[in-house]
Amino acid sequence: MIEIDNLSKTFTLHNQGGAVIRVMQGAHLSVAPGECVALVGASGSGKSTLMRMIYGNYVAASGAIRVGGLDVARAQPREIIRLRRETLGYVSQFLRVVPRVPTLDVVAEPLRALGVNADTSRARAAEMLARLNIPQPLWDLSPTTFSGGEQQRVNIARGFVRDYPALLLDEPTASLDAANREVVMGLIEAAKARGAAIVGIFHDEAARARVCDREIDVTRFTPDRAA
Numbered sequence: 070m071i072e073i074d075n076l077s078k079t080f081t082l083h084n085q086g087g088a089v090i091r092v093m094q095g096a097h098l099s100v101a102p103g104e105c106v107a108l109v110g111a112s113g114s115g116k117s118t119l120m121r122m123i124y125g126n127y128v129a130a131s132g133a134i135r136v137g138g139l140d141v142a143r144a145q146p147r148e149i150i151r152l153r154r155e156t157l158g159y160v161s162q163f164l165r166v167v168p169r170v171p172t173l174d175v176v177a178e179p180l181r182a183l184g185v186n187a188d189t190s191r192a193r194a195a196e197m198l199a200r201l202n203i204p205q206p207l208w209d210l211s212p213t214t215f216s217g218g219e220q221q222r223v224n225i226a227r228g229f230v231r232d233y234p235a236l237l238l239d240e241p242t243a244s245l246d247a248a249n250r251e252v253v254m255g256l257i258e259a260a261k262a263r264g265a266a267i268v269g270i271f272h273d274e275a276a277r278a279r280v281c282d283r284e285i286d287v288t289r290f291t292p293d294r295a296a
């Protein structure tokens with residue numbers, strides 16, 4: 070479902086004399102449906118960079134990133150938008166939303182984008198918010214003023230409100246209490262059981278051991294620091 074082949078990445082720092090930093094070289098990764106793979110490695114080794122490249126936020130220097138048949142490394146912007154709408158979900162650590170949009174609509178949006186009607190989308194969103202213990206009085210407010218943990222749960226609700234065939238999870242349990250962490254663990258397990266291919270960064274070791282089938286140490290793809 071997710072196939073990464075000989076992937077390299079450089080950053081050019083235009084505000085620092087055009088310095089070029091090589092952050093990744095020869096990266097390989099293959100994630101099958103129903104599998105969860107954890108990206109591990111020291112801080113700065115490139116876990117987030119790899120995740121952002123899979124999502125199409127960062128451009129690859131060379132190599133291929135196939136997600137459900139599309140090579141993200143060479144795809145047109147409209148193909149990436151379609152991939153995100155239909156195939157690839159992303160639960161980032163930080164919530165980015167349009168101001169003044171109510172939480173219920175923020176969570177319902179991935180379903181609306183697929184053409185699901187407003188009532189059904191909102192009903193599914195309400196189910197997810199209740200499951201993630203977001204108090205009902207907050208559902209009609211924008212999540213911009215929510216606490217860190219509440220915002221993270223809104224992000225998770227958005228990422229799991231529909232059954233994405235592939236999912237990227239960036240520290241999905243980072244700001245959560247034990248009860249909500251357990252809810253998220255259950256959502257990840259259910260997504261695997263229905264065949265989602267998942268790539269995640271989990272600093273929470275117990276969470277990683279429970280839901281991940283394999284670990285990939287990205288340090289081995291880090292050119293300047295590899296052994």
Ligand SMILES: Nc1ncnc2c1ncn2[C@@H]1O[C@H](COP(=O)(O)OP(=O)(O)OP(=O)(O)O)[C@@H](O)[C@H]1O
Pocket residue numbers: 080090092110111112113114115116117118119
């Ligand atoms: N937008 C950027 N511009 C320039 N350099 C960047 C950029 N993003 C990341 N880097 C560099 O790429 C390297 C990898 O960073 P990345 O954030 O992917 O590491 P990480 O493994 O996710 O770290 P952490 O565990 O601390 O979050 C770092 O040296 C970082 O400075």
